[in-house]
Amino acid sequence: MFVTFEGGEGTGKSTQALILADNLKKIGIDVVLTREPGGSPGAELIRNLLVTGSVDRWSTMSEVLLMYAARADHWQNTIKPALDAGKWVLCDRFADSTVAYQGYGRGVNKGFLQLLYLHIVGDIEPNFTFVFDLDVSVGLKRANSRMSGDAIVEGRFEAMDIAFHERLRAGFLEIVKKNPKRCTLIDANLHPREVHRLILRVLQEKGALSWGNPPV
């Protein structure tokens, strides 16, 4: 099972990916919790280039290709082997973030992004994608309060202007509309416990988890 967590900064993706991973492990499911950009040794090196430094450090196209260089490595070395072994892969951000950030946010042709996806990942999609939606200013405030230590230098995307973050939010909503089977929109204002329950319910209703002994 391949589950991805998508949405803007500070919407609770990492929080929920971790809660779900912990609770799935408790019921004996073999889980790989991973993230993008990053998630494999090579991709983590590329992540460092992407999430640090000045906002205008990369041209849009360099950013797209670095994201896909990282994704190619992550897919090959982490995600695909885990899925092939029958594990659950929970991924904190994946290709929808590239469509939102570089496509809706920075105007890259979405057909080109789709082509990269098909060549690098292939004809396979996440089984479930949870898209977290939240007022941009609330999300950025949460993200800033979270930042400390190493996270401070990882703020390149958080530092982009509000209009960019508004485009992202609208882009993610479009992605949900276009992929209603795969995507579930999550109201990120809800208490983390409620969000977790919602996620479990979707996994249960769509047959990925049994209804017995829900891991709450």
Ligand SMILES: Nc1ncnc2c1ncn2[C@@H]1O[C@H](COP(=O)(O)OP(=O)(O)O)[C@@H](O)[C@H]1O
């Ligand atoms: N549902 C929620 N309501 C309020 N605060 C939350 C919620 N989920 C997460 N947070 C807090 O908001 C901050 C950002 O959460 P995080 O999971 O890191 O977001 P993301 O990974 O989407 O950027 C953290 O301090 C976290 O504890």
Ligand SMILES: [Mg+2]
């Ligand atoms: Mg996060």
